[in-house]
Amino acid sequence: MRRRLLRSSLALALAALLALALPLAIAVRGVLEARALDALQGSVEQFALVLDVTTRSCSELQLRVTQVGDAPAEISVLTVGGGLLVTTSADGRTRVGAEFADATAGRIGRRVGAGQLAVAVPLSTLVCGRPVVLHATQPDTALRGQVQAAWILIAGVGAAVAGAAAGGAWWLGRRLAQPFEALAGSARRLGQGDFSARATRSGLPEADDIAAALDDTAARLGRAVERSTAFTADASHQLRTPLTALRLQLETLEAMDPDRPEVRAALTEADRLEATIDDLVTLTRVDGPDVEADLGAMIAERLPGWRALAAEHDRRVDVEVLPVPAVRVRPAAIAQALQVLLDNALEHGTGTITVRLTPARPDEPDASLRLEVLDEGPVHGTLRAAPAAERSRGRGLPLARALVAGEGGQLTVSATPSGTCAMIVLPTTG
16 A cells, blocks of 8 residues: 555656646746847847948948858848848858748848757848848857756756655655554454454544444454354353263163164264264354365265265265365365255255365366265255255255355356256365
8 A cells, every 4th residue: 555655646746747847848948049049139130230330332231241250150141032142151051941031021030940040130221222131040059058957957856856755755655554554454353353453543533433443343243252152152062961961872772782773873963963063163263264174185084974874865975086276265164065965965866976076167267176966866846936956955055055155155056967966166265
């Protein structure tokens, strides 16, 4: 944020400097040109006055022009028709422009261009038998030096102002960015479950208002989480106590009659219920996963329980696990979602259940892996609120979908040529 503010402030300052410096540079050049032309015009007008007063013939006028020593570099006398009467130019020629047309019309003409300063003054003498024009030119070398020096000065002042603006922008950016960076750090700690985090006050009213609202949110969330944690602990205790008693009774029955399969099935269900309680207690924690989860290991750990449950329905569970990218999810959430999908497959499907873990397809650029539960049963049912492919698979699907969405993934159920596919797509680790 600080860098963005600095760049924005510098860009604004530079734009303002350019908007001021460019017109100023043009104006300074115009002033210097006018000053140089004024100086040249003054000299030419003085010489023109001398010629008008003292010359008595055209040859005398030509002689005085050729004998001038302190006049501008080149002086010429031309008729109003453009004929050259005399010139001091080394090559015997003179170059005229718009200034000559002004002089033939009775006005003083001036021009800057083509490396020259030019002034043309109409003479009142008619010693040459017709009106003539006194034309003078001077190289603009000195003018260019003055303009260059002025522009360098403007550039130096602009650089100094830009440096001052950069310093001011840096200070302002730091002044504005620090409070919001501190707020971002407090919000980050709050998101990580540290509800004791409190935002510092900076004296900036807007930032302090946000800090107060963030502190209030942290306090409210902290109280809510404390109540939720206490309730979860109490509920877990209340569930585990009768579950432990039930397990002891089932183990006693099993010891008395080891050949009763229904007792073994009940113990298996008790184990699954206890694992479910553990997962749900884990999911109530607000802190996110700190490590990348190995879903292949999670599937291998849960597979014996799934197969035992499927065997009670005379079904089989196969697993296909391919190398997949790591993902940052809570294994308990994915395990519970998988359990829901397996329960639905056992209740509504037929044939072998396949749990497949594969990398995402190329047409899923934001996904990392796909976790599929397939069975050989048709899609049927009457859950009208769900998509057609999910109407027979509605048991627990809202919970499973919420668990997957909480991990940034997506759960879909669709029909396949061989049965039904429930698929979890998880995003890449970022």
